[in-house]
Amino acid sequence: MTKKDILIVGAGISGLLAADKLQKAGFTVQIVDKGRGVGGRMATRRIGPGRADHGAQFFTVRSPIFKEYVDQWVADGSVFQWASGWSHDPNTPAKQDGYPRYAGKNGMTAVSKALAPRFDIQLTCKLTQIEQKGDGWMAISENGDVFESSNLLLTPPVPQSLALLDSGKVSLTETDRSALEKIAYSPCVAGMFWVDGKVNLPEPGALQRPDHTFTWIANNQRKGISPDAQLVTVHANEAKSWEIWDAPQEEKIEALLAGLRPLLDSDATIKEAQAHRWRYAQPKVLHPERTLLASNLPPLAFAGDAFQEARVEGAALSGLAAADALIKE
């Protein structure tokens, strides 16, 4: 494989937007991701004839930089405005707060799918080790693929990035390591249910309850991404997610169904159900800057939603900041 200027680990939103900026600046870029598709935690799954978003559910836009990208995605049809506020109670209509909530057409992966064709991306490629090679980097996958580059951008959740560097005996400075080790994430167990019958969710088909055991319940059919089947997504909070983390799959599904049941009509039935564990769902301790450029090593940047700002927008802005930092180097 030819040596590229930049190897980006992760084809989530931070890796893809960084790639876009770096490629436009004239660098050759290789992206690798362990997933079967692009998008990372902006994930959509098929069940029967339907689709369900089981990671990120929507995103907001606050910064003018991210807005420029989102306006373009809305214009090209990969993104639409789903709501401008959520209800926190099944019997109360959503409060409109003026902030648009966007979602991907046919699912949250839409944005990444629209960006991906511009790049050289190797999917189903799980890296197991990254080592320093001369004044650059060498990454090795579990299938034995080898990638060499002058610069490296790591966008997986930070504990996973650190594990890759540790396998290759890369020594970060004490200061960099201790800053990165402070970052922490909460988990989320997500359920996806194919429901036949009425699901009583307020407009526009979702319930957001930050202080409840089941923080989020949404109807993907009413969202508009699953016209042929009513698939409902349920997210458990951190405490519930840990409680059921190691339980057999059927028990996880039962536990998540307990959150959905009060919203179902008595004659509604479940045709199929799945559960998914996100170990690094959302950051709860963030690094204060948008990126971290490692000291005393060949160019190496860390990016993702744990850098200064969480969620999709934070990840996007972090990827762009990391690209700027590498261009400067």
Ligand SMILES: Cc1cc2nc3c(=O)[nH]c(=O)nc-3n(C[C@H](O)[C@H](O)[C@H](O)COP(=O)(O)OP(=O)(O)OC[C@H]3O[C@@H](n4cnc5c(N)ncnc54)[C@H](O)[C@@H]3O)c2cc1C
């Ligand atoms: C359940 C859940 C609900 C959420 N809800 C919302 C929401 O409603 N709104 C919102 O804005 N945000 C939400 N988020 C957060 C949002 O999804 C993330 O902030 C954002 O998608 C992170 O993007 P990223 O590029 O930083 O990381 P990721 O999307 O995680 O991308 C990192 C990529 O690295 C890859 N990778 C990891 N290790 C390796 C390896 N060894 N080799 C190769 N590739 C590797 C992964 O496969 C992944 O694709 C939610 C997340 C979850 C899990």
